[in-house]
Structure formats: C-alpha cells, structure tokens
Amino acid sequence: MGIFKLFGKKPGREEPTSSDKPASKKTRVKGQNTVIGQVQDDEALTHALTEKKHIARATERKIDAIEFEMSRDMGRPKSVASKTANDGPLTRTAPNQFHTDFVATDFQSTVALSMQTTELILGQTDLQAAPMAQIESVPLLEEAAILFATGQTKVAEHMLRSAIDLDNLGTATSLAWFMLFDLYQIEQNQYAFESLSLDYAGKYETSPPIWRNSDANKDAPASKDESAVPSLTFPSKLDGEIIKLLQKLNGFSENSKVLKLDFGRVKTVDPVGCGLLLRAIRNLQKTKHDLVLVAAQNLTEQIRSILEVGRRDETEAPWLLLLEILQLLQLKEVFEEASIDYCVTFEVSPPAYEAPTNKVTTAVPEPVSEEDNSDRFLMPKSIEGSTDALVKQIAAFAKDHQLIILDCSQLERVEFGASAQLLNGLVPISSSKDKSIQFHEVNYLVMHLFNAMGLKNVAAIFPRKQS
Template identity: 85%
Template structure:
C-alpha cells in the first residue's frame, strides 16, 4: 500500500489510474513551478540590488570626475582654459587665414556676415533688417569667435591682434578691431582697451568705442567695495552643469569670508547636481564661511520631490544634501523627521543634528516674472550648458509677439555647444507662419559665432553700435 500510495495508485483499480495521473502530475508541476518561481524571484532581487550598486558607483564616479575636472581647471590661468601655449606664433595657411600649430586649420564657413558696407561697420548707418545684404564670410574672424566661445581667450586675442597688425582683411578689418574691443571689455582689461583706442583713433581718425564701467553698463552690478557680499544664483536645473558655478563659488570663497547663495530659481534637481552641491557646502562648513542662503527652503522642496521613503536610489547624495541644508537652516525637528526617513530607507543609524558653527542667514528670493511681456526678450549675460530653459522662455515670449526681438545688450559670451543648442531651439519658432526673430545689440564676438554656427539662417543679427 505504501508503494502504491506513493505513486498515486490504488490497488485493484487500474482503470482509474489514467484519471489520477494528470492530477498527480499537475501537483508535481505546480510544486516545481513554485520552487522555480522562488528561485527566479531571488535571482531577480539579487540582480536588481547588483544593478543598483553599479548605478550608485557610476553616479559617484561621475561626481568625482566632474570635481576632478574643476580642480584641474582651477590650476590653469583664469582667462585661458586650454592646454595650448598662448605665445605660439601665428602662421599663414592661405589668403586671410592665419593659425597657430594648435589651431584647427580645416575650419570652413559658408555663412555670410550681416553687415553690407564699411559705413555700416563703423556705425554711421542705421540698421534695417529687410535691406541687409549678404557679404563674403571671414573665416579667420569666425575662427577667433569660436576660440573665444570655447574658452581659449588668449588665443582668440592673439589672432585678432595679428589680423589688426597685418591689416589684410580689407573692408572687414574694422570687425577685427571691434571684436578685440569687445574681448577687452568682457575681460575687464581697461588698460588694453584704452591702448587699442589710441591706435584705432590714429588709424581711422574717428572716435573709438567708449569703455563701459560695469556699474553703468546695464549688467548686474558687481561692486568693487570690499564690504560687498559675493553672490551666486543657481539656475533652474541643479545638475552636472553647475560645476562652473561651483568654480566661481570656490573663487569667491578665497576672497570673501561671507558668501550669498541664491536657490530661488531652482525648479528641478538630479543626483549628480546634489552630490556636487553637497561637497561644496561641506567644504564651506569646514572653512567656516558665513553664508546668506536665499530661498533655501525652495531647494529642500525640490530635493524632496525626487525622494521616496524606502526606495534606494543610485546615490544617497540627495538625502544627505537635504539633511545638510536643514542643519544650516537650524530646523532641528524637520531634520530629525527627515533623518528617520533616511534611516529607514538605507537601514543605517540616523545622523545626529549638528548646528552650524558659522553664521548662517536666510533671505527670501525676489519675485522674478516667469514671462517677459515687454516688446523685447532680455538675453542673459552668459549662455552656457543646456539651453532648454532659455529656449522655453523665448518660445513663451514668441507666443505674444510675431516679431521676436532678442535683446543681447547684456549678453557677453555664448558657449560653443550652447550656440548649437540655441540654433536647434529657435528653428521651430522661425519656421512658424508670420513669425520672425531678430538679435539686437549683439557684441561682435557673439555675432561672428552666430554667423559661423548658422543662426543667421533663422534670425536677423544686428550688431551693437560702437559709440
């Protein structure tokens, strides 16, 4: 009986065996599937944990790599983030084209300049978009503009200075002068600017461009008063691109014991940006800097929006940044609640609250209108990194105006990669029926970059008057 019972058989009833076999077989298969299912679940869990560990390491390595680049760049001259020697002599490669051994020689451009005559170049003729004719492109000047856009300031200066000395660009030579004037103005090199002004006045027997002091140029004032607090405003997205802002923050920290940091514009954060900011804040705590935090609670809200209790993301940086900011704000009860959530999520002991040893002051961000409803859209001082937010704002502005005028009076520099993104972002606007785009008051370095990158094909470009 034991044997028959084991195999599902009953003695003396062979006819019923066939009906019992499928049921017994199904039981065995079900049991096997349960075991296999449990094994697959365990394997999937193990794979998921391993994958998260790899992602976490990758995120930390990315943060380390960005910080390494920052520390390496900080060891270079401030006006030249390039490995290229700046004193390399320029060599002639063809008509109106000069380069050094470390400058690309295959640069080609088919984009025409936006200036029809020498009178217009010298600012004696009013600009009118419909009448602007296309003239021959000047590759040397466009190459200098690209070098400036990529941060090779000294190389660009060397090229423009050589072009002026050789004086072989014909009617386009004044453009080289204006580009160099703009370069010295942006670099705040007043001595070189005034020296160039004397040469310009002697050559053209006309008044040179006027030096614009920072406090009267229309840009955000940067007071030279030693009692002024250096201020840094973070952009709408807190990601890996903030490394350039953190470089400025590091420079400010070397010259001032008090720093003002504004988070009022932050609308989103990611783990990499949180990791970079976390390290910067910890360094400021170690150096015992006094801080003025503007809209810090807005930052905590954006960090909370990407966190979930019990969910282990690729890095702990957002959680740790949240706890760090709450300590700076001296919100002990809120800190303890967040530390318990962090403890539950990562199964670690909750960190203890540590009040800041330096002075921390909070401030409310000034109200900034989301949409520019004026006739002109004011472009920022610098365009670098991602241009998604800028293009979004221009698009919103364009919905209110058929003629989209982009005021570049404050715009000093456009990063090379950002110019390509800006072009792609403006194409849909320019292709809309009855819509047209115009850049006004563009400095000559940016104008030649725009020409080289093809923005002239989607918008009219009006250079800044030299007066």
C-alpha cells in the first residue's frame, strides 16, 4: 500500500473532464471555418474583379480592332507608301492631317481595384415644354408678352429677368426663361442669349436652347468656304458601325480645315460607338480642325441616358465623350457638374475644364420641308396693323383642309391690336363644322399673348421646341 501511495496521484489535482476537451475543439473548428469562409469570399471577390477587368479590356480591344481595320483598309498615306524597305525609317506625315493612329490609352478600364459603390442618382430636370392645346394662364408672363407686343421690349425684358431672379412662379418659372430666350433671339442679342444660356445650364443641369442664325444670313449668298464645308450626319444608333462614317471623316479632314458633324438623328448610343467618336474628336482637336456641331445637345442627352452615377460599366468612354462635348460647347458649369459625377463614379480626381483651342460653332438641324407648303399655312415673320388680308388667306387655305395647321416657325412678333383682329377673324373658321385650327412652333412670347387674348379658345397652341 505504501508503494502505491508513494507513486499514486497527488490529492487535489483532477484531470480535466471529458466535457472540457470537446469545447476547446469546437472553438478551434469554428475559427477554422471562419478563416475558410473569409478566404472563399476573398477568392469570389477577386474572381469577380478579374472577370470585370477582362470585360473592360475586351471592349477596348474591340474598339482598337475596329480602328485597326479602318486604318488597314484606308492604306498608307502617300508619303509612307512611297517608301521601300531600303529607304530607311518612315517619315511622319504633316501634323495638320487627320489620321487614325489612335492610342488605346485614350480612356481606361472602368473596373477599379476596389468595388465601392456610391448611391447617387443622376438627376436631370426635363423642363422642355411639351406641346399642349391649353396653356396654363400666368398673369405676370401674359403681362410681359403684352408689353412686348406693344413695343415695350425693355420693360418686358426687365419683368422676365426679375421673374427668373425671384424664382417664385413655381414650374412656370421655366416659361419665363424660354420667353427671355426668345426675346434675345428676336432682338439678335447673342451676347445676352449666351450669358442666359450659362445661367440656365447651371440651374437646370441640362442643355440650353440653341442660338439660331438670322434670316438675313440665310438669304445672303453662301461664300465658297461656307458652301464647301464637308458635312457628316451620324445615324440613329451610335455604335461600332460608325467606323464607316469615320473613314469618310478622315478623307474630309485631309481636304478641309472645317468639318460639320450632325448628331440630330442619334437616338441611342453604346460604349463602343462612344469610344470611336471620342478618339476621332480628340484627333480632330490635335490637328486644329474647326468644327460645326449640329444638335450636339441631343448627343449629350443620349449619352446621359445610359449613365448612372456610381455604376461602373465596361468602359468609361461614354463619360469621357460627354465631358469632351460639354467642353466643345463651352458649358463650363455643366461640365464641372458632370466631372464631379465622373469623379464619384470612378474615385478619381475630376478632370479640369479646358476651353477648346480650335473654333467650335453650333447649329440646328436643317428642317425637312418637302411637302410643308401643302399641309400647313406659313405665318409671316411679323403681324401688324390690319389682318384682313391674312385672315382671307387663312380662310382660303381652310377650304381644302379640315385641320388648319398655322406654321409659326418664322413668326416673331404679333402686335397687340393685330392679335385681337386675328382672333375675330379666326372665330368663324373655327366654328365651322369639322374644322379645327392649330398653331404650331409658336415662340413663348407670342404663345402667352395668344393665351391672354383668348386665342386658346378657338385654336390649339403648340409652343416651339427649345432643343
């Protein structure tokens, strides 16, 4: 017994119970599972990032491949093609020529290493007045329209300017802007018009109305330089197929210092088309070509429609094209707003505004007037004094038409007294059975005058589009 007691276990020290061991083992297993889960999540995130990078690079390679095919089809310039292998290094062509040596780094992949998203909404205020048969009566605006109709242009301008500054007309404030735009257009005050455009773009974050050239310039014979300007009209879909147009653009640029780009028909855009157009425009700027942009604001709206702040697509080309066009239009405040959205989306420093060094002018699409004379009556530029002759012409036109469309695209001003005569002359026509009268393309000054005089009770009034 002594020996067993000597080598036996000391009292007071107990072995851990069987229930203690599994507890520590469970803790280790749980920790291992957490680490494994984290590793799996990291692998999944890395895989997603890699996949997006591949998509972005594939889009850029597609743009590069399209441009390469274009440059190969066009062949080498004469200065290059005349060289043989023994002639030594090839010489570069003149810097004032436009070529397709595009650089693939003009824009980058939009997939960053971090995938943080920002929940912001690209807010756009659509203040374009839609055509309407009955226009809301706004006494202040109607008073300004009457002042303009009675020849008190400066008073009307001051009233509209005050309404814009006070901004107390609610949704009708936008109508005051449009009325003032029309006033400056009619008075041929382009400086005031452009200054108002900057304020409008900054407030509503959308493109302002476009300055239209005077009729005097349209009637004057075109000079050789103006008539010889090559024009390129882009299709309804701006995608990879525009490479065929860019081939023509390349040929035009070698023979003309001024180029006209028409975006009036563009309805949709995609990243590939935006990338191709972006590189072409940048090359035209490098070669110091002067540009005439037609309906450029339409292009910016189509680009905005596919963008979303905080969302990174396969390429940032649409964003960069939007910023490029805004710079060409010299819309600095709108550019800065868009650059901030671009900065938030891609987590980079916002690009700085750079005014174009080449000459850039804007123009509106030329109206298609094939059968306009047959289905509508063209109103004169100004209506003053007696309207008897005008009413007789409208009545003669109404004999052959159930729908009498009065085209006011050229109408600038209606004298106050003449508007009352016009109303009295149109009442018998509108009261005839199966006859209806519509005023189309009415400027906002005349529209509110008609509204105040009660013409909206005898005819539908459709205001002029400001885009």
